[in-house]
Amino acid sequence: MESSSSSLYLYTIAKALEHGYISKEYKDVLVRGFNGLMEHMTEEDGEALRVKGICIGTSTGTYDYYVDRPTSTDDLHGVGAFLFAMMALYDYVK
Numbered sequence: 001m002e003s004s005s006s007s008l009y010l011y012t013i014a015k016a017l018e019h020g021y022i023s024k025e026y027k028d029v030l031v032r033g034f035n036g037l038m039e040h041m042t043e044e045d046g047e048a049l050r051v052k053g054i055c056i057g058t059s060t061g062t063y064d065y066y067v068d069r070p071t072s073t074d075d076l077h078g079v080g081a082f083l084f085a086m087m088a089l090y091d092y093v094k
Contacts, residue, residue: 004078010085
């Protein structure tokens with residue numbers, strides 16, 4: 001699992017639900033995705049929440065290279081995707 005991609009999927013689902021592009025039945029997918037992201041891809045550090053499991057970059061290569069790439073914590077493109085997802089979730093549930 002990779003957190004920036006997961007965050008972008010959550011963003012897309014939340015926006016699609018908010019604008020009525022997909023059935024309300026997908027709300028369960030959104031909730032399960034959010035819970036999985038929070039459980040497996042974040043960690044508390046004092047009062048801060050850190051986003052982990054962020055792929056350090058994607059380039060061409062073999063399948064093994066692709067799935068074995070190192071990950072980082074709090075990389076900006078991953079945190080940005082996470083923030084977009086959280087804002088979209090907030091907009092949908094408010």
